[in-house]
Amino acid sequence: MNYIKHLNGVFERFNEDQRLNPSHVSIYYALFQYWNVFRFRKQFFVQREEIMQASKVGSLSTYHKCIRELSEWNYILYMPSKNPLKGSQVKMSIFWTCDEQVEDEQSTSGGQQLNKFETFLEQVAEEYVKSGERALVYKTNNIKDNKPIKPLWPKSEFEVVEFFKTRSWPETEASKFYHHYEAVGWKIGGNQDVVNWKTLSQRWMKKAEEIQKQQKLKDPDHLKIQNYKNYGEPL
Known part of the structure; x- marks a missing residue:
């Protein structure tokens, strides 16, 4: 993979494409x-939170809109996953060709110029449909030297509490989060190691907020009265 030629091709296409905005490019x-x-794997898995953080895109709707449009406009092939524990797949379109490919194409097609924007989207889509299983993100994106990914776990409950404070999250939830995953050996589903506890804590808080909202809808306090009243007090 010649990434310099690829980026040069991307620059040219970005300059000509008026549909793009800074979020697309980022x-x-x-x-x-x-x-x-x-x-430069042919096809790889991504996590939404990491891509949003790296691209400095803070809006979830903007992220989904832009990545789908990049796929529709053939910059990438985006294959979303509905399973939160399994990442969405991405195939990057190729924007360059080597000299040998150009010469071979010219000799066999009567001198026709090879299209600089060469993709294999149909081939990848076909392979994606044929594949009956989707591996977990951190099991599939193995680096070439196969070095294991070092898990990032908190050193103590204090570290978790301090992190929750920076996000203005309740300290009680920090303690619940720490003791829950400490009890299960920092694993998800009983066998998958937690790779980044800070990312996992975001999912924990979203779930906690959903539970709190459901509880309020289930037990609304319409009268706004105290649950415990001292009837010894005069009216």
Whole structure:
């Protein structure tokens, strides 16, 4: 993979494409960096939170809109996953061709110029449909030298509490989060190691907020009265 030629091709296409906005470009370069980390795999898995953080896109709706449009406009092939424990897949379109490919194409097609924007989207889509299983993100994106990914776990409950404070989250939830995963050995589903506890804590708080909202809808306090009243007090 010649990433310099690829980026030059991307620059040219970005300059000509008036549909793009800064969010499109930022998300694309975040995906490209992901692709680079995993040695330009033909197809790789991504996590939404990491791509949003790398691209500095804070809106969830903007992220989904831009990444789907990048796929529709053939910059990438985006294959979303509905399972929160399994990542969505991405295939990067190729924007360059080597000299040998150009010469071969010219000799066999009567001198026709090879299209600089060459993709294999149909091939990848077909392989995606044929594949009956989707591996977990951190099991699939293996770096070429197969070095294991070092899990990032908190050193103590204090570290978790301090992190929750920076996000203005309740300290009680920090303690619940720490003791729950400490009890299960920092594993998800009983066998998958927690790779990044800070990312996992975001999912924990979203679930806690959903439970709190459901509880309020289930037991509304319409009269706004105290649950315990001292009837010894005069009216």
